[in-house]
Amino acid sequence: MNLDAGDLWTMATAACCSVACGTLGCFLVLRRLSLLGDAIAHAILPGLAVAFLLSGTRDLAPMLVGALVAGLITAGLSAGLQRWGGVEPAAAIGVVFTTLFALGVVLISLVARSVDLDPGCVLYGLLEFVPLDTVAVAGMQVPRAFLWLAGTMLVNLLAIGVFFRELRLVSFDPALATAMGISVGLVHHGLLALITATAVVSFEAVGSILVVIMLVAPGATAHLLADRLATMVAIAAAMAALAAVLGCLAAIWLDTSVAGMIAVASMGIFAAATLVAPRHGVVARWCRARKPSLQTAP
Amino acid sequence: MEAWLRLVTLQDANTRVVLLGTMVLGVACGVVGVLAGLRRRALAGDAVAHAALPGVCVAYFAFGDGHFGTLLLGALAVGLLAAAGISAARAVPRVKEDAVTAIAIGGFFGAGLVLSRMAQDRPGGHRAGLDGFIFGKAASMVASDAWTILAVAAVVVFVVAVLRKEFTLLCFDQSFAVGLGWPVRWLDQLLMLLVCLCVVAGLPAVGVVLVVALLVIPAAAARFWTHRIRTMLVVAAFLGAISALVGTAVSAILPAPAATGARGWPTGPLVVLVAATLFTVSLLAAPDRGLVARAVRAWGMRRRVALQHLLRDVYERLEAAGDLGAAWTPLSLSRKRVDGVVVARARAAGLVQRDAEGWRLTDRGQAEARRVVRAHRLWELWLIEHADIAPDHVDRDADELEHVLPPSVLAALEARLRQGAATMPASPHPIMPAAPGPGLAP
Numbered sequence: 058m059n060l061d062a063g064d065l066w067t068m069a070t071a072a073c074c075s076v077a078c079g080t081l082g083c084f085l086v087l088r089r090l091s092l093l094g095d096a097i098a099h100a101i102l103p104g105l106a107v108a109f110l111l112s113g114t115r116d117l118a119p120m121l122v123g124a125l126v127a128g129l130i131t132a133g134l135s136a137g138l139q140r141w142g143g144v145e146p147a148a149a150i151g152v153v154f155t156t157l158f159a160l161g162v163v164l165i166s167l168v169a170r171s172v173d174l175d176p177g178c179v180l181y182g183l184l185e186f187v188p189l190d191t192v193a194v195a196g197m198q199v200p201r202a203f204l205w206l207a208g209t210m211l212v213n214l215l216a217i218g219v220f221f222r223e224l225r226l227v228s229f230d231p232a233l234a235t236a237m238g239i240s241v242g243l244v245h246h247g248l249l250a251l252i253t254a255t256a257v258v259s260f261e262a263v264g265s266i267l268v269v270i271m272l273v274a275p276g277a278t279a280h281l282l283a284d285r286l287a288t289m290v291a292i293a294a295a296m297a298a299l300a301a302v303l304g305c306l307a308a309i310w311l312d313t314s315v316a317g318m319i320a321v322a323s324m325g326i327f328a329a330a331t332l333v334a335p336r337h338g339v340v341a342r343w344c345r346a347r348k349p350s351l352q353t354a355p
Numbered sequence: 356m357e358a359w360l361r362l363v364t365l366q367d368a369n370t371r372v373v374l375l376g377t378m379v380l381g382v383a384c385g386v387v388g389v390l391a392g393l394r395r396r397a398l399a400g401d402a403v404a405h406a407a408l409p410g411v412c413v414a415y416f417a418f419g420d421g422h423f424g425t426l427l428l429g430a431l432a433v434g435l436l437a438a439a440g441i442s443a444a445r446a447v448p449r450v451k452e453d454a455v456t457a458i459a460i461g462g463f464f465g466a467g468l469v470l471s472r473m474a475q476d477r478p479g480g481h482r483a484g485l486d487g488f489i490f491g492k493a494a495s496m497v498a499s500d501a502w503t504i505l506a507v508a509a510v511v512v513f514v515v516a517v518l519r520k521e522f523t524l525l526c527f528d529q530s531f532a533v534g535l536g537w538p539v540r541w542l543d544q545l546l547m548l549l550v551c552l553c554v555v556a557g558l559p560a561v562g563v564v565l566v567v568a569l570l571v572i573p574a575a576a577a578r579f580w581t582h583r584i585r586t587m588l589v590v591a592a593f594l595g596a597i598s599a600l601v602g603t604a605v606s607a608i609l610p611a612p613a614a615t616g617a618r619g620w621p622t623g624p625l626v627v628l629v630a631a632t633l634f635t636v637s638l639l640a641a642p643d644r645g646l647v648a649r650a651v652r653a654w655g656m657r658r659r660v661a662l663q664h665l666l667r668d669v670y671e672r673l674e675a676a677g678d679l680g681a682a683w684t685p686l687s688l689s690r691k692r693v694d695g696v697v698v699a700r701a702r703a704a705g706l707v708q709r710d711a712e713g714w715r716l717t718d719r720g721q722a723e724a725r726r727v728v729r730a731h732r733l734w735e736l737w738l739i740e741h742a743d744i745a746p747d748h749v750d751r752d753a754d755e756l757e758h759v760l761p762p763s764v765l766a767a768l769e770a771r772l773r774q775g776a777a778t779m780p781a782s783p784h785p786i787m788p789a790a791p792g793p794g795l796a797p
Contacts, residue, residue, distance in 0.1 A: 092455040094400055099564065115655055141646065142638050147453070148397040152634060155568030159627035167747040188451045226457050266405075270461025277686075314471040320465020328444075337449040 064309055069188045070203040071301040072317055074259045077210035079275030079297030080269060081252055082219040083290050085152035086276035087247040092147055093132060093249070094272040096154035097256050098265040099133040103161030110164060123256055130255030131157060184263055200260045209258045216251060217290060220244070225286050269317045271297065274323035281334040284354055300326055369606055376501035377599035377626060379418060379555050383508035385595030387549045388517050388574030389587050393526035399438065399547065400570040402459040404554045404563045406430075406437035408467025415474055423559075427503070431555045437463055438547040495559055507556040511549050517590065522546065523584050561623030568623060568627040572763070576634040579641035594633050602626030660758050661697045666706065666724035667731060669716060679721045682712035725779065731757045732780045733768040739783055740772065746784045 062070075067077055085094055101124040108123025133154050154226065191198040212333035217224065227244045257267045259267035263271070279293035303326075304319030311318070332339050407430035414429025437459050444455045465727055515522065524532045525542050532539050552569065557566035577591035602625040609620050639646050673681050700712070701707045706720035716724060734757050744752060760768075769796040770782075 071684060080751075084416075086451065086454050086698060089451055089453055091451065091453040095398075095401070095460055115600055138638075140463060142579075143644065144575055144578070145397065147395060148392050148571055151571035152575050153396050155627055156570060156631040156634075157629070159568060159624035160566045162621055162624040163628065165515050166624075183522065207494065240726060253595065266461055266464045269457055270465065273454050273457040274461070280447050280451075280454075299667070308469070311469070312476065313470075314465075314468040317465040317468030317472070320461050321469060324458055324462025324465070327462075331444055331447055334449075335449065337609070339447060 061310070063258060064270065066188040066200050066203060067315060068170045070200060070206055070262060070314065071305055073166050073186060073203065073206040073210045073297045074263055075271050075275070075297035075301040075319065075323075076294045077206060077213045077255050078271035079250070079293045081213050081255060082272035082274075083276035083279060083286075083293050084224055084228055084248055085252065085272055086280055088248075089244075091273045091277075091322055092150050093267045094252065094256070096131050096135060097253050097274075098260070098268045099154040100127045100157045100161075101155045101260050101265050103127055103164060103259060106161050106164035108169075124257040124260070125253055127157065129250065132249045132253070136211040138262070183261070184319075187262055205258050206262060211256055213251065213255060220247075223285070224248070226259060228286070233322045245253070247345055263316045263319070267320050269329050271319045274327045278327045278330045280329045283291040284336075296326055297323075358452055359387045371437040372498050372501045373496050373622070373693040374600060375602050376496050376504045376560060377603045377622070379501075379508045380504050380553070380560060381573070381595030381597075381599035381626075382552045382592040383504075383511045383595075384557065384566065384569035385577070385591035385593070386588050387511055387546075387553050388570040388572075388595075389577060389584070390515065390522050390546055391528060391550055391570065392574040392578070394543075394546065395608075397571050398453075398456055398575070400442065400550045400554055401567045402437050402441060402456050402463065403547070403551050404558065406434045406462045406463035406525070406569055407555055407558055408563070409462055410432050410468050412467060412470030412474055413569055416470070417645065418546070423499075427555050427558075431551055432553060433463070433723070434551040435548065439544070440552060442543065442547070473701045491520050500559060504556045504560070505792075506551045511552060512592075512751070514549060518542070518545075518583070519588075524582075532548070561626060565623040565627045568630060569598075572627070572630040572634050573598065576630075576637040579637040582643075594637075598630035598633060601625050601631040601712075605629070628657075630728070656758070662701055662704070662706075663727045665697050665701055666727050668718065670724040673716075678745045679716060682710070684713045710725045727757070727780055730760050730765055732782055733765060733772060734759070734760065735783050736772050737768050750784060 058202075064212045075121055082091075082094065085091055105120055106123075106237025109129070111123075112119035116179035120346035135146075135149040135153045138144045138152065144152070179333070187200045187202045190201050192204070193199075193202050194204070222235070223239050223244050226237065226239055227241050231241045233242075252272065255263070256272070259268050275293040275297040276283070276289070278296045279289040283292050285287040300323040301319055304322040305315055307322065308315040330338065335341055384404050388400070391399060406624055410429070410430035410433030412424045413433060414426045434465070441452075441455050444450050484746050521532075521537065521542055523540060523611045524535075524537070525546070529539060532542075553570065554566050557569060560566075561569065573591045573594040574587075574595050577587045580590050581587050587692075603622055606620040606622040606625045638643065640648075642648055670679065671682060672683060673679050698707065701720070702709065705717060706723055708717050709715075731753050734753045735746075737747045738744045738752055739746055
């Protein structure tokens with residue numbers, strides 16, 4: 058198998074995207090908001106459609122704004138349905154994102170022939186074509202998507218580093234956080250805004266469905282492997298990068314969809330961790346249960 | 356106009372098939388969605404639906420695209436695999452259910468992408484209709500598709516009707532079902548099988564995301580209308596059918612938007628938008644749990660509470676003097692929550708009246724004030740004697756319940772506290788700012 062420069066750029070872009078999503082996703086997993094990531098990723102479609110209808114162009118800026126607004130509307134509506142309507146969390150999320158998605162399909166069918174706005178691209182992503190769209194940076198041709206995603210990754214890591222204490226308190230003990238003068242709502246909404254922005258930047262490269270698994274799988278995997286939050290975030294970043302690299306290599310080897318293969322790799326890593334994680338995995342628990350011991354369960 | 360006529364008279368064989376197919380699908384999805392939703396697994400269908408995509412591709416690799424049915428069987432098999440995988444992973448304590456569902460959605464969809472790209476690249480192969488499965492093509496439904504949906508719906512409704520009691524217990528009290536020795540795990544898998552059947556039957560017509568909508572939205576809407584599971588099943592089936600009917604009819608009637616050429620309005624998304632409209636109506640207007648009904652109830656309650664606070668204030672002010680008919684002014688009352696609007700409403704209700712010296716309670720007002728204060732004090736005494744709450748704390752606790760105490764509870768309180776029905780108990784704590792007077796005999 059020969060890797061050319063384009064393949065390496067694809068791999069680097071995928072890794073940046075995966076790490077950006079996966080580290081933030083730890084908090085999504087801990088706060089049991091994983092399905093909200095799913096909903097936000099689906100709601101990007103109507104956001105793009107409305108942005109196109111309003112602006113009449115396919116420029117990046119209105120598209121990003123439209124998708125961002127749609128993601129925030131999804132989060133707000135499903136939270137409102139839960140709080141005021143008494144609808145269960147999963148059902149509320151399901152109602153909101155399927156409705157918005159249907160709206161998106163209808164809107165796109167209104168403009169479909171006049172413009173090349175392919176719902177397929179939104180869902181599947183164009184990771185293979187990342188190396189084709191480059192800008193010159195310091196005399197080197199660098200893919201535009203790589204710059205965007207690397208920037209997003211840095212912003213996310215920086216945000217997690219700066220607000221680590223707040224995020225930890227809000228994730229594990231919201232009551233204590235409130236007592237210590239941290240606004241749980243502010244942290245929650247800041248996290249959601251950051252996740253929506255990350256999903257929006259990512260979807261163009263990797264497709265909105267892949268964003269779902271990139272957000273959740275590394276965090277869920279790391280949760281099985283780590284007992285401290287800092288370790289968990291670090292492991293999530295490592296697992297995210299591993300999934301991206303493995304997925305890219307497998308896709309190039311089999312000559313198939315890179316985004317799809319990264320999703321499969323992420324799910325595979327998660328499944329493996331579920332089985333063989335040293336303390337919380339199925340095998341370890343089974344061995345502990347068989348071995349009579351005076352040690353109490355942790 | 357002509358389009359209307361053709362639709363209403365069902366002249367068009369194709370329209371007939373599509374209407375019937377989507378409507379029956381709406382019924383089946385509504386029924387199963389209620390059970391899945393009550394089991395807090397509303398989005399399990401989402402994972403199953405995304406898992407159907409690799410299923411279609413696997414069947415294509417194994418059997419070629421000779422027959423549509425084999426593709427659907429492949430979808431069913433991999434969908435069941437996904438459901439079983441989610442169930443298995445959920446048993447691991449550190450793994451959270453929502454995370455597993457999200458991972459299954461993304462992972463299986465990714466597998467579908469990988470396999471469909473490989474199918475596309477096979478010599479002689481073509482794209483195994485992945486786009487068609489994602490967005491659905493209801494308008495191209497043929498009679499055999501409608502028959503498949505009809506058969507699936509018949510099986511689903513039959514199973515739910517036969518096992519309604521078992522499923523109800525599974526949804527509401529799983530541990531009790533385990534205690535009874537029921538095969539809970541198998542019941543759970545059966546429910547997931549029903550979800551899979553609905554999803555696979557609906558995929559070709561409305562697509563992945565929108566079949567999830569049919570599973571989730573009518574069921575969520577039905578919860579607003581009733582507390583009884585049997586009614587809920589019927590309401591959800593009805594809402595699902597109506598959404599499908601109206602959505603399909605609208606897409607058949609509306610003139611195709613100029614930009615799309617001859618393609619017309621997409622049926623599946625319109626069905627979902629109709630369902631979402633019905634959900635919004637239910638959310639707002641349902642008689643008991645709807646937002647409007649709840650707001651009206653809360654408003655009425657606030658009004659009643661404010662009025663009763665006024666009466667209690669006046670009573671406690673006049674109690675020391677021993678004359679309930681004495682004049683008072685609203686400004687002399689202690690509480691901030693007594694305002695002019697409340698006094699005006701009490702006047703309109705004939706509870707207070709105004710003369711040259713100021714305001715007075717009418718006879719009816721005096722009787723009502725006595726009743727309110729009695730309820731408050733009886734409840735306070737009960738809290739002190741039986742709930743061990745300190746006398747200086749009971750005032751606010753009593754405030755929260757006194758307004759909703761029914762006469763039967765008051766009678767029980769009287770019996771417990773051995774207070775005759777006619778006497779007014781003394782306040783157990785000082786009434787601010789003055790010291791309490793002796794109990795006022797009515």
